[in-house]
Amino acid sequence: MTTPALPSARSPERSASSPELPALLPGMLRVDPDDADPARRGRVRRSVRDWVVDTLCFVIAILIGLMTYDSAMQTDPPEIVQLADLVVGALACLSLWWRRRWPVQLAVVVALLAIGVSSAAGAGVVLLFTVAVHRRWAVAAAVAAVNFGTALAFYAVYPDPVLAFRWTVLLSASVVAAVTLWGMLVRSRRQLVLSLRERAYQAEAEAALRVERARHLERERIAREMHDVLAHRISLLSVHAGALEYRPDAPRADVANAAGVIRASAHQALQDLREIIGVLRAPSSDDDPDRPQPTLAQLPALVEESRQAGMRVSVVDQLNADGAEPPPAIARCAYRVVQEALTNVRKHARGTGVCVTLTGGPGGGLAVEVRNRMPVGSDARATTSEIPGTGTGLIGLAERVELAGGMLEHGITRDGDFRVHAWLPWPA
Template identity: 40%
Template sequence: MSEVETAIQPGRGWLSYVRPAFLVLVSFAGGLALLYGVLQQAPAGAARWIDVLFGALASAALVFSRRAPVPVALALAGVAAVFASGGLANMLALYAVARHRQLTVALLIASFNVVCGCFFWTLYPKNSSLLLTFTVNVAIAAALTAWGALRQAQKALLDSYRERAERLEREQELREREIRRAERTRIAREMHDAVAHRISLVALHAGGLDVMPDPAQSDVRRSAELIRSAAVQALEELRVAIGVLRADEPRSLEQPGLDRVDDLLRDAADAGQRVAVARAPDIADGVPPDVGRAAYRIVQEGLTNARKHAPGSAVSLTLRRTSGGLLLQIRNPLTAERLEMPGSDRGLIGLTERVALTGGTLHYGISESHQFELCAELMWK
């Protein structure tokens, strides 16, 4: 029967011809076995050859049982009611209905088969009693219907599992794509923060040379060295960031934490930026990595903005612990002079989003003392 089920399903290539042919041969052979070996009373003479002919036609009709199972099953049930050699083809057609159609339709076809079997008994009553004929026909019809319905349910279950697996795979791909997109966006933001910090140092050194009335050669050499160093570092950070963005699987850039704030202050001092710092020596102890990274970027953005918008002004930086986290305040006075550098509020907007992801808050604007103030509270408890 497994070969029969496989043959009923559409195949590919040469199997699409071999399987139906095998099905027809098996059906016709089984019908001849019923006619010549099983039945005690069967048609004789010319009637037997007619029976064989209709049995062959019934077996050939099974080729269409996958495409039109119900009409084929009805027709073969009628053939089997008169011609014995069409009996096995009738059974296979009933299985095809149960395999590919609703159970109610299969039960109706099965009932019709039982009626046709009883009609065959009226033509050849000496084979067995009517009760035995009815019982056997009911048992065969029920078994074929149940088997076909079971196979249909199994196929539907496998299809649902396959569809679910494909859906989960698509969702996983979408999640991975979204993760990569978010990572690339975050890397681009990191690139903005890091490169803008370096470029602001370059602009500050160049601006200092521009306003110096008669710079000494040593001052020029020192400023040029600082400009070169800042530019090289900016190019290196830009190269690393672009290389990461071009990779198929973006990796994270180096993520400095709160313990690297001294590097920012050292760069600012080398550029001539005055920064008054108020913090505890062990301010970085126990700070979670994500909070430390956010704090580093806040200090970096604050010092960069101060160099761009208030060059030469003193900046105050306050870092202190609170009951549930870390408080950062960066202040610089408002000045009419500013460096001509392109920019927007994207850095501050990015900081606001970064701080929000850690569960903290960030505010910036002009304070009552006419200073620009950048204040962030990072929470982790």
């Protein structure tokens, strides 16, 4: 018996029955070639590569079997024994076409037949290699032990006229060990290739998830920006348009003034929307990732716009900045808190007074408080929602503040005021 250079059964990465790698869950790596075995996955059709490999294995098994048969027949057994040897050996070689479905069973049966059938030795070698490739090391070792025992029994039935029995034992052990170790090496390589491929798919999936998460966060940021800007502008438009509706007999100067404010607010709203859409369409850049954002420096202009819309807004600035400016992200977040609070007052408590208070300083944090009286009685009925809203403004504002590392509180106080209070970190 000699060790043939046999290709193995089809590799799991090319097999039609191999697991669909992209469908694997992250963190679950199945690197066992047994998963690609039709005996465990169900019957499948052979590919072109499978036909080529199976044909090659069949031819090699016949060649090894004929070589072993020629050596064994030197003892000149009866012709009926020689004919039976060839017939059984041919059947053993034919059984290789089903080696993927029953590798262990066929390997054991053919190994037992090889005790008296010399031409079945080639099929036994191929089946031993198949078991070593497709089954775990314990099963492969057990089948190898069976093959070694039957090889010793074969040389007892057909003694080698040239080699002594101890050399035939050494030769059998060497061939069985070489075939088994070769199959295990192929199995280990397949496990490594399959593991690397699955990890590559997993890395691609994680990268896709990161990209999707980044897109989701960007959409949230843009949606929050559109809400903050457009809700403020449109609420101003609604207030001025409502004034014209309820005061059709107003002096022409007042009507013209209100119409001018409406036109300016509409123009500004369109400009803001154009800038936001421009951010969507423009390619991402680390140098200029966002459009210019408002900070506390623009807070007086925001308050003045609200006053022009008829709101009574007072500002109490108690910042102990000593010339220091809060970080841009913190200043922008504080501006958005005031903007959202004023927008909500125009929607739900129009006509009430609003007090905006800024306190804190470097090292102690920046506190923003917006307080207004809650309308009661007829005032409450008069201010019920003429301006539609989504009801998520404060929720989005809380998320913005939390992302900045701060805290947001809002609700009705014991005094009957509605209070929005945000604390934002201001490093020293």
